[in-house]
Structures are given as C-alpha cells and as structure tokens.
Amino acid sequence: MEKPQFVLLVSCQDRKGIVAAIAGSIAAQDCNIIHNAQFGDVYTGRFFMRVSFAGPEGLTTEKFSEAFLPVGAAYNLDWKVHDLRVKQRALVMVSKGGHCLNDLLYRTATRYLPMEVTSVVSNHKTWQRRVEHEGIPFHYMPITPENKEEQEARLLEMIDEQQVDLIILARYMQVLSDATCRKLEGRVINIHHSSLPAFKGAKPYHRAWERGVKMVGATGHYVTADLDEGPIIAQDVSMVDHADTIEDLIAQGQETESRVLTRAVKAHCEHRVMLNGARTVVFK
Structure with missing residues (x-):
C-alpha cells in the first residue's frame, strides 16, 4: 500500500462539484489519493476537506500548487498543500x-x-x-x-x-x-x-x-x-x-x-x- 507523501487542506463555501474537481486535479498529476475526509458545516455553509495522497517521484508542493491553481481559482478555495516528509x-x-x-x-x-x-x-x-x-x-x-x-x-x-x-x-x-x-x-x-x-x-x-x-x-x-x-x-x-x-x-x-x-x-x-x-x- 502506498504511503501518503502530501496533504491538501481545502475550505470554501459549499457547492456542487468541488470534490470531483479536486480529485480530478490530483489524478491529472499522476497522484493517488490514500485517504479523504470532508465536512460540510450546515450552519455556515462552509466546506472543509483533507486529502492525503502519494505522488510520482520528483513531485514537490510547488509543482503541485502550480497545477492546482486553476481549480483553486474556479471554486474560490482557501487551500494549502503540505509535504508530510517535512517535519x-x-x-x-x-x-x-x-x-x-x-x-x-x-x-x-x-x-x-x-x-x-x-x-x-x-x-x-x-x-x-x-x-x-x-x-x-x-x-x-x-x-x-x-x-x-x-x-x-x-x-x-x-x-x-x-x-x-x-x-x-x-x-x-x-x-x-x-x-x-x-x-x-x-x-x-x-x-x-x-x-x-x-x-x-x-x-x-x-x-x-x-x-x-x-x-x-x-x-x-x-x-x-x-x-x-x-x-x-x-x-x-x-x-x-x-x-x-x-x-x-x-x-x-x-x-x-x-x-x-x-x-x-x-x-x-x-x-x-x-x-x-x-x-x-x-x-x-
């Protein structure tokens, strides 16, 4: 089983299509999702998501972020990706x-x-x-x-x-x-x-x-x-x-x-x- 190397944190106003867009961007970068957790706050309408995934050799947070920018902009996401190998x-x-x-x-x-x-x-x-x-x-x-x-x-x-x-x-x-x-x-x-x-x-x-x-x-x-x-x-x-x-x-x-x-x-x-x-x- 692959070990996750990265974690993506996302929060935004909830709407349809967010999860599919995020998963599609991750897959397009030849990454494999290991674990996903999400929560929709019914009182504020905010959506929260944590995705841990493994990536190909040579992938960095900078490279991932550059490719993920269009999704972040399209859905007005507050997001950040972390490298789990960095303590x-x-x-x-x-x-x-x-x-x-x-x-x-x-x-x-x-x-x-x-x-x-x-x-x-x-x-x-x-x-x-x-x-x-x-x-x-x-x-x-x-x-x-x-x-x-x-x-x-x-x-x-x-x-x-x-x-x-x-x-x-x-x-x-x-x-x-x-x-x-x-x-x-x-x-x-x-x-x-x-x-x-x-x-x-x-x-x-x-x-x-x-x-x-x-x-x-x-x-x-x-x-x-x-x-x-x-x-x-x-x-x-x-x-x-x-x-x-x-x-x-x-x-x-x-x-x-x-x-x-x-x-x-x-x-x-x-x-x-x-x-x-x-x-x-x-x-x-």
Whole structure:
C-alpha cells in the first residue's frame, strides 16, 4: 500500500462539484489519493476537506500548487498543500511543571510526533539538565514586569532564526502579550488545566474540588489575544469522586494534560486541524 507523501487542506463555501474537481486535479498529476475526509458545516455553509495522497517521484508542493491553481481559482478555495516528509519545527516553552514537556520529548524521540524540537525556552532552570540530556538547546529567559517586552522581542527573534513552525506552551505559566499572540496566531498551542470554558484562571483544581466535580479535564487550544478563549483542538477528562483529595485531582489532571497536549500537537503536525471561525474541524 502506498504511503501518503502530501496533504491538501481545502475550505470554501459549499457547492456542487468541488470534490470531483479536486480529485480530478490530483489524478491529472499522476497522484493517488490514500485517504479523504470532508465536512460540510450546515450552519455556515462552509466546506472543509483533507486529502492525503502519494505522488510520482520528483513531485514537490510547488509543482503541485502550480497545477492546482486553476481549480483553486474556479471554486474560490482557501487551500494549502503540505509535504508530510517535512517535519514541523517546534519550540517548546515551559515553567516549573515538567509533565507535559517530558511527554513531548519522549513522543518526539519515539517518532510518534512528526516534529523536531528546535529548542526549549523557560523562565526557570528546573528542566535545563533534562532538556540538554536530549541534545536540545535550552534557553533560560526569566520574565519580570520590567523585561517582559524585551524578552518577548528576543523570543520572536529566536522563532525567526530557528524557522519555527509551531510554539508549544507546555505549562508555561506566563501570559504572552496581545501583540505577540496576534503575530503568532495559529502557530501557538497551549494546554489549559481544566475543561474550558469552566474553571479558568488560577488554581482550577482547587476550585473544582471545592465544587465537588466528578471529573477533571484538560483543554488543548490555539492561543489568541483573548486569554484562554482560543479555538479548541482537543479535550479529555479523568473521573474522580468524593474521596479524592486536591492532590489526587492535581495528579490525575497532570496526566490528562500531557495526553491532551500531545493529541493536539499531533493533530496540528499532521495537518488535521482546520479553523472554522472560533471553532475547529479536526479530521481523524
């Protein structure tokens, strides 16, 4: 069975003939469709499609795009083609909690996540030895009210220098400025230690315990200038009961956070996430 080399993402106003036109263009370039997923939003009339396909030797995203242009223009498509053989370059940001960072490093080392970690940035030195043990550059960037603007400018320079595709906030306990969020919109994934939009803000597990919840959750979402309001990519929960302590909730929550963040990052790196306004379409 052929292995897909490319992914084509398409969104547009729904109309007849789109799928046939896309499939015809792919076939005309001597490519074979391996998997296709599509979704029509009945509320907005938008159509979304993800096609993974294998191409002949020598095919590049540039060559494919040139031949696909007439179809894109005819149907007014928002589209992009990705080469699956090119790993996403990710910069990870972390503070003192290392559970998500450790999972990301392990999943990357075992090739479960199709990405390359270019560096790890932290406002603490807690995980420096762990990161450098993996042969990954570690950058200590402490944040104070006085140097926040300067450090964010330095961060943006690093992102450009390292040609970073994705920034992962793996329990990074600093809020990025609105300007930085807007500049990096669609490229930053955060893990939030609750099922958004419930229990936002500080100490959510304490608040959840006080309310006697029967499950704790985690949310992986894109970062926007609206704090904890970005489009959600992945969520999951862990069941708890009346006998669980706050410490039990935190332990279960951290395991859930790691699982959800990895799931969100994997979906993004495999080009399975498409924005649909404030929501997302996540293809399996």
